Amino acid sequence: MAQVPVQTIHRDPQLFYWILLPITAVMILTGVLRHYATVLMASAPKRLDQKTTREQRALLHGINVRGNFHTLAKPSFDVRRDALTTAYESGAYLKSPENRGQAPPNPLSDPSSMEGMMGMMKNQMAMIIPNTLIMSWINAFFSGYVIMKLPFPLTIKFKSMLQAGVATKDMDPRWMSSISWYFLCIFGLQSVFNFLLGSDNAASQMAQQMGGMAPNAGQMFGPGVDPDKQFLAEAENLAVIEHYSVLDGVEQRLLEGIKV
Amino acid sequence: MSAEREFQIVPIVQEAVVHNSRTLLNLQSLTASLFGVGAGILGLESYSGFLFYVVCSLLTAMLFYVVRVAPTSLASDANGGGGAFDTSRYFRSQVEFWTGGLMNGLAGFILTWTLFYGLVRA
Numbered sequence: 001m002a003q004v005p006v007q008t009i010h011r012d013p014q015l016f017y018w019i020l021l022p023i024t025a026v027m028i029l030t031g032v033l034r035h036y037a038t039v040l041m042a043s044a045p046k047r048l049d050q051k052t053t054r055e056q057r058a059l060l061h062g063i064n065v066r067g068n069f070h071t072l073a074k075p076s077f078d079v080r081r082d083a084l085t086t087a088y089e090s091g092a093y094l095k096s097p098e099n100r101g102q103a104p105p106n107p108l109s110d111p112s113s114m115e116g117m118m119g120m121m122k123n124q125m126a127m128i129i130p131n132t133l134i135m136s137w138i139n140a141f142f143s144g145y146v147i148m149k150l151p152f153p154l155t156i157k158f159k160s161m162l163q164a165g166v167a168t169k170d171m172d173p174r175w176m177s178s179i180s181w182y183f184l185c186i187f188g189l190q191s192v193f194n195f196l197l198g199s200d201n202a203a204s205q206m207a208q209q210m211g212g213m214a215p216n217a218g219q220m221f222g223p224g225v226d227p228d229k230q231f232l233a234e235a236e237n238l239a240v241i242e243h244y245s246v247l248d249g250v251e252q253r254l255l256e257g258i259k260v
Numbered sequence: 261m262s263a264e265r266e267f268q269i270v271p272i273v274q275e276a277v278v279h280n281s282r283t284l285l286n287l288q289s290l291t292a293s294l295f296g297v298g299a300g301i302l303g304l305e306s307y308s309g310f311l312f313y314v315v316c317s318l319l320t321a322m323l324f325y326v327v328r329v330a331p332t333s334l335a336s337d338a339n340g341g342g343g344a345f346d347t348s349r350y351f352r353s354q355v356e357f358w359t360g361g362l363m364n365g366l367a368g369f370i371l372t373w374t375l376f377y378g379l380v381r382a
Binding site: 016020024070071147148149150151152153184185187188189190191192194195244246253 | 265268269285286289290292293299300304305306307309310365367368369370371372373374375377378379381
């Protein structure tokens with residue numbers, strides 16, 4: 001097979017100043033803006049009334065006792081387990097004990113649940129709106145320019161993606177148009193944001209999508225969950241624990257650790 | 261003694277683990293971008309560019325091990341008998357330490373590689 005001659009395209013050096021630089025600068029600035037917009041829009045956690053807080057803390061207490069039982073001595077663990085189990089089963093910590101056994105209210109009708117959904121909507125919007133705007137901005141102003149050459153070869157399939165707006169049949173797919181520089185920026189600027197804003201920034205879209213998938217910490221007390229059922233389940237979990245302490249046999253371990 | 265009890269006697273602090281892996285991630289993404297600059301200025305193309313990246317990020321992991329991890333890890337008793345090249349004192353997974361940089365920094369590398377290749381050569 002004959003060697004395909006390397007294509008060279010003479011491009012105006014001004015393309016760099018008027019296309020490459022503006023797109024890159026705008027992408028970086030949008031990331032910074034998105035970060036600060038997210039920080040500003042983050043709503044402070046709502047104040048809960050005393051009964052609700054007690055209900056949630058009581059459940060957390062049970063979970064913590066279950067998770068850290070090994071640091072308690074046998075008698076103190078037994079006392080805690082008895083007290084918690086009795087309180088859970090009698091419903092002493094419930095916010096509204098008269099509602100026991102009823103179906104939980106529809107989460108859509110509960111105003112407090114709308115708060116969480118609004119927060120999610122805001123995050124989504126902060127992601128979608130700038131992307132749409134920038135993409136249409138690039139399409140409107142910079143479509144049809146070939147600005148760069150990729151340093152690695154690609155198959156012909158990438159041609160329609162990289163050279164959108166440049167309908168030249170024989171051009172090597174390595175040449176890329178301004179819209180593909182935009183896509184490269186989306187994926188590659190993560191490290192720049194890490195450097196500029198610290199590593200837990202909100203600028204990256206990848207991290208946002210990951211965060212959306214991870215289960216929320218507030219989910220446990222979310223609307224539509226019956227606290228009575230949670231309490232009963234927790235009481236059952238506590239009942240099945242077979243207690244031991246980390247201090248069991250500690251003398252033996254200490255003596256083993258001493259080397260004469 | 262079971263593994264679960266071993267963890268309860270010598271617990272692992274989650275915040276410290278997160279901090280360690282975040283430090284590693286910052287280093288990886290920053291150096292990957294700088295390697296991209298280097299590869300672009302050298303004018304490397306296709307395979308040689310990616311090879312440059314792989315070699316450089318492995319070298320970074322090696323340096324990180326030698327400078328930051330090895331002095332305390334080898335001196336401590338809690339090494340678990342892992343010997344040299346054992347990073348379990350600071351990182352949960354060995355694979356993450358040695359090759360995690362390849363995946364984490366790839367996008368940044370390609371971006372700066374393309375940019376500087378375009379500026380210098382093409």
